[in-house]
Amino acid sequence: MAATIVAQNCAAPQELINLATHILVLPSAPEAADAVSEDLKQLCSLITDQDIRYRSATALLNCLPQCPSMAIKANLAQLAFQLGSQAVLRDVDAANLSQQDLEVIEGKFGKGRDLSKLQKRFGESR
Secondary structure: OHHHHHHHHOOOHHHHHHHHHHHHOOOOOHHHHHHHHHHHHHHHHHOOOHHHHHHHHHHHHHHHHHOOOHHHHHHHHHHHHHHOOHHHHHHOOHHHOOHHHHHHHHHHHOOOHHHHHHHHHHHHOO
16 A cells, blocks of 8 residues: 555655554554554665665664564564664664563664764663
């Protein structure tokens, strides 16, 4: 759905990603989250501009603390990893993350300098 909207109307991908993340944080039915997640995946695959990819990945990761399920968090972290590099971890607000959020990010991004810095910021925020 979202991918079709972008293709047909040239809507700003960042706006659609923001809308999708607002829907995903709602404690709604799993079917709605699955549908939005699939559309979000399609939308992310269409983004070619590096700046938009980076900003989108950062928005997805900063949304993690509000997500109601670990499955949604894991999906968003995976999309963020596919959109960007470990560099996006520099702009994640570590103070808002839970230990579980950090573990999801670690699982999707793997080891790296920017992950180590995020872990350090997380520890300092506690």
